[in-house]
Amino acid sequence: MAIFGKPQYSTVTIKKKDIPKDVWTKCPKTNEIIYNRVLKENLMVVPNSDYHFPLDARTRIASLLDEDSFMESDQQIQSLDPLNFTATAKYKEKLKQNQKKTNETDTVICGRGTIQGQPVHIAVMDFRFMGASLGSAAGEKITRTIENGCKKKEPVIIVSASGGARMQEGILSLMQLAKTSAALAKLAQLKIPYISILTNPTMAGVMASFASLGDVILAEPEALIGFAGPRVIKETTQQDLPKGFQTSEFLLEHGLIDKIVHRHEMRETLARLLQALYPPKSAS
Numbered sequence: 001m002a003i004f005g006k007p008q009y010s011t012v013t014i015k016k017k018d019i020p021k022d023v024w025t026k027c028p029k030t031n032e033i034i035y036n037r038v039l040k041e042n043l044m045v046v047p048n049s050d051y052h053f054p055l056d057a058r059t060r061i062a063s064l065l066d067e068d069s070f071m072e073s074d075q076q077i078q079s080l081d082p083l084n085f086t087a088t089a090k091y092k093e094k095l096k097q098n099q100k101k102t103n104e105t106d107t108v109i110c111g112r113g114t115i116q117g118q119p120v121h122i123a124v125m126d127f128r129f130m131g132a133s134l135g136s137a138a139g140e141k142i143t144r145t146i147e148n149g150c151k152k153k154e155p156v157i158i159v160s161a162s163g164g165a166r167m168q169e170g171i172l173s174l175m176q177l178a179k180t181s182a183a184l185a186k187l188a189q190l191k192i193p194y195i196s197i198l199t200n201p202t203m204a205g206v207m208a209s210f211a212s213l214g215d216v217i218l219a220e221p222e223a224l225i226g227f228a229g230p231r232v233i234k235e236t237t238q239q240d241l242p243k244g245f246q247t248s249e250f251l252l253e254h255g256l257i258d259k260i261v262h263r264h265e266m267r268e269t270l271a272r273l274l275q276a277l278y279p280p281k282s283a284s
Helices: 036-040 057-062 092-103 136-152 168-189 231-236 246-252 265-279
Strands: 023-026 033-035 071-073 110-113 119-123 154-163 194-202 214-218
Touching: 023 036, 033 036, 033 071, 033 154, 057 110, 057 119, 057 154, 057 265, 092 168, 110 265, 119 136, 119 265, 136 154, 136 168, 168 194, 194 265, 214 246, 214 265
Parallel strands: 119 154, 154 194, 194 214
Antiparallel strands: 023 033, 071 110, 110 119
């Protein structure tokens, strides 16, 4: 018998544990991996890099308004399919899919609430719903929000996040750009403030209409803001674009927006602006 025999190995099979989905998210800015739970607790802002992920409309409303002050309006308004639009999928089916995915009827949530006791009318776009594209329902809801501000003589805040007009509604979508802008003109005639908040991304027809018409225009850090996308502009002009072109920082430097505000500081900033622009009558 050999003194030194071959060692006896046994094969052990280790099963890879199932890793639950939606546990981690990678920061596009630093490639840092972060728990989704931590992100949600931090209003979808990466703590180390301050990168701002998109935020759903209801969470944003809760972060801006006084607790239990929000009263939603016009929730029943939904987009139809007046053009019977069909491409890779029928428009009606796409609406149902997005309604199921987001548990919302359309891309904007509107209503009235208070910020440190100051009444405001607010409309917040939700990018999860068809890229927050502006259709006739969303345009009607935003217009009614502005009109409610006119009736009650109270300030209006619109938080924009959109890829632009909703192609499935054609010219009916483009009409919303003029309709919302006309409503804001009436608000301006009454000397009632309108604060526009631009988030990532705010593009195309939305930026060309109500998003750019604020008495004060705020933006979140590093938000993509513009009309056509950078790639389209570069291919059209055949020129290299400036570094950071169409970011909120670039637009602040060139005078298109008034201030860049961190998401955690937005509520306090709005409270100060409202107090300065439209102080309560008892305090005036």
